Amino acid sequence: MTYFPKLEDIKAAEAIIRKVARVTPLDESIRLSKQYGATILLKREDLHRVRSYKIRGAFNKISFLTQEERSRGVVCASAGNHAQGVAFACHHLGIKGTIYMPSVTSKQKIEQTKMFGGDSVTIVLEGDTYDDSSKAALQYCEEQTKTFVHAFDDEKVIEGQATIGLELLEQFNAPIDYVFVAIGGGGLASGLCAVFSRLSPKTKIIGVEPEGAPSMKTSIEKGENTRLETIDKFIDGAAVQRVGDLTFPICQKYLHEICTVPEGKVCQTILDLYNRDAIVVEPAGALTISALDAYAATIKGKNVVCILSGSNNDITRTAEIKERALLYGKLKHYFIVRFPQRPGALKQFVADILGPEDDITHFEYSKKSSKENAPAIVGIELKSPDDLQPLIQRMKAKNFYGEYLNDKPDLFQYLV
Template sequence: MNTQLMPSVSVEDITRAHLRLKGIVLDSPLQYSHRLSEIYGANIYLKREDLQEVRSYKIRGAYNNMSLLSDAQRAQGVVCASAGNHSQGMALACAKMGVRGTIFMPSVTPQQKVKKAKAFGKEFVEVVLVGDTYDDAYAEAIKAAETNGWTFVHPFDDLNTIAGQGTVGLEIYSAANFPIHKVVMAIGGGGLSAGVGSFFKALSPETEIIGVEPKGAPSMYESLRAGKIVNLEKIDSFVDGAAVRQVGKINFPIVQEVVKEVILVPEGQVCATMLDLYNEDGIVAEPAGCLSVAALAKLGDIRGQNIVCVIGGGNNDIARTSEIQERALLWAGLKHYFIVEFPQRAGALRDFLHVLGPDDDITHFEYTKKHNRAVGPALVGIQLSDPATYDDTMKRMAESGFKTRAINKDSTLFEMFI
């Protein structure tokens, strides 16, 4: 690789961005986590970007980028695409600067994020919902920019955005009066990791930068493996703040240089981490916001190390709570779904209950008799008290005489019924 031709962000770029952001963003706390430190035998610190006014670090890149636009560009108007948090950052920047902006967001974006973008942007911003992923919204935003002469404010693939996100690293470095062994953060398009990584590579090269992606959207992971940017055909958009099909063209070569490794975390584990942070620490983190904490278990032996996890955002929609709980239970091996053929006779369900352990429970039962056959199928969800009892449950099912089919690992049937 010809490093002379590589795009780069300097400490000076990030320092200047930090000065522009004075009075706009919170110098968010670097909070010591007693619970996580005890679990991992390390010193775990949380960089609380969920406490920003827009509840994520994205205000940094959006505001810094817009601060550097010309008067003519601001007068003409701006446009962006976002899965949620960048939209709020740009919306707030538009309102503070009095600039007209249009924001394209995927139709599946949680309503909490959509409403917040409109609230921050006030009369200066219009929100347009389109497509199923960030990439769909991006394509429409680019068309609108070309048609209307608007300036596109990129959420990650722009050096000015990257410099703004890099101020997270500047604050971590400034607040820590100890050597930092690892900084762990989510990767979507690569803006945060490129910015923070660039800062630490210059001033603390011994600090390892660890990126984390959801298993269902491993765009940076696959790109690094291939040695080039890849475009994923299909992604799971649940971790909406870090789910992109393709990482930034500017970001990728920077990440190659400054990020030590990218770790993949299953969406179910992300959900379990969200619930733990809320129940144990009182932290409301969105899925992408807690990827860094979810990755701690995959870092190997970190005993005695000083680790910083960036809590990137807290824009979680409470309407998703049931789905979050469900995904967490499935990942933990506590929730299982079966298709069970029940004899058409009285007492069949009562007989089936004997397959349950003393602390297990039926959480879903869907059965409709639409024929006169001797047996009829039912969709049954069972929650176990301990994942280790699954084999015993399956043994009792086999001995019960009921014909059953487990569908958790049958993706076709699972997506059809659940």
């Protein structure tokens, strides 16, 4: 391990960050505490002015630049939250910044970055993933001799994120048994490991990654920092192909465990937090709560902290979030239905095939042909997962059944 954060450096970062960021609340969730029979505390990093914890590391890093480095300007790459932290720091400190973001970044995050940076920043959209943007940003940075502000693999950034650990220990008077932290590149997890390994070594740090982007879990299992060839980019705030070279050995040694959570489960958590707790989080911000089910027996009776890392969620993603949640919960099902080419076929399907609480939410019918049956792609939302098999049986009995698409991912992606 070439680097491990020093407590004095983390405390120095805390003093710097206090100039622009308040101490975020540590609130008990009554609903989750009852559900799991534990004290579930939410560290509300979503309530920063840039709506994520990334302001900590970005501001700390840029504050330590020399006057010469400041005059040349800075460069960063980010899927959104780090970009906003860097933009805010540049505007606050009067430094010019160039911010590279993936071309698929939501409009909401781009607009927020522009708002916080004002005339101090220039935004460049490059590549399909964070890693693509990072590569382009590093090349530009080298060509222009500017300072690169890494989203996670930087000493001052890690020390800035680590200040969350100091706050937690100051805010909660009893021992903290578990801290659940989302992992993208590992900057926040590394910082927490540094604090708790020294000040509260019995606290177990649980890292949580998206199932479709398990870069840290894969690296720890292989014993070396490993780049994933493909990732699911849906949880953009925690989807990287390769974790940091500084963060990997820290997490490898000090994380108690690391787990992955399906993207669909994260979507259901987002909806539950909004509908039941009036809390808005982005997909990465919902990762830690989504992991609690897997630890339900372990955390019973314990003091548990879940870090809500950010709330930069674009409302235009709501339909996709709901769709993924329904698919994960086995409540949304897609079929190729073969309708007989005769009058009244659709009416019969609705009357005889659908259950009393089933709902057609998607319908694409092909043009008529000379065949006896014409296919349609039909999406049906069920009240309960148990209603699926009776539905399929009725479809087969009346000769409507064609294909079930949910378990055919290639066909599903092509048709739906």
